[in-house]
Amino acid sequence: MSPRRSELGDALRNWRDRLSPEAVGVSTYGQRRATGLRREELASLSGLSVDYVTRLEQGRSSNPSAQVLTALARSLQLSRDERDHLYVLAGQAPPRSGVIDAHLTPGVQRLLARLEEFPVGVHDPAWNIVAWNPLWEALVGEAAGATVRDRNIAWRHFTGAAGRVVVDADAWIAMEGTIVADLRASRAQYPNDDGLATLIADLRSVSARFDELWQSNEVSTHVAARKSFDHPSVGRITLDCDVLTVHDSDLRIVAYTAEPGSADAQKLDLLRVVGTQRLSG
Structure with missing residues (x-):
């Protein structure tokens, strides 16, 4: 040995x-x-x-x-x-500068474990989901059991993958602009990341809309929004979506919450009970 x-x-x-x-x-x-x-x-x-x-x-x-x-x-x-x-x-070079680091620090893992009351997911700067709690999966529905590419928010959006998020036409356009601008900022920050470069190249190839927005050169980052979901068990549920960035790693903690006492909060309570199971009858 x-x-x-x-x-x-x-x-x-x-x-x-x-x-x-x-x-x-x-x-x-x-x-x-x-x-x-x-x-x-x-x-x-x-x-x-x-x-x-x-x-x-x-x-x-x-x-x-x-x-x-x-x-x-x-x-x-x-x-x-x-x-x-x-x-x-192990004889491997640690992740180098200019490459996305999806390492979950102990603090982020503890935070994810503690926030069981709300749907919480963690994404890297390419918008790949790298961790989530059970309530996130119960709400979103497609977190587990798919490939990394299939779980990527940008890929799902611009390739028309089925999902539970419901947006009107204006919100759809704004979401597209935000996703592309955010990826552009990530590309500038992580110029040596081959996975991110491949994702962007593939999106430009398969989506004329993505390519059009990419060439617009707009740069911004996604911070907060309200999102509605059509859930098979609890129906339409609208939640506040906040994005928190982890210092020195650029991981994004995405958390969904509802105003206490609201109808959406009651539906979120029901979702904690039924989980990923559809209500019978």
């Missing part, structure tokens, strides 16, 4: 041991020999097999991909410095 593989395994075990199941929303039953996460729990959170996590910790697997390292860093709630150290131990 190489020293680097041994160090990687030691680091993964230490980070796993320090993280309580409660911190990542894992339910526990009965007595546990250790207070930290089990291998199978880390594997489930990261979308990896238990065997693969075991081989990494035992130094029997080398060269994990950037996707694997990103998933592990997120599941282990590593700081940015720890995330970069994980990359180095």
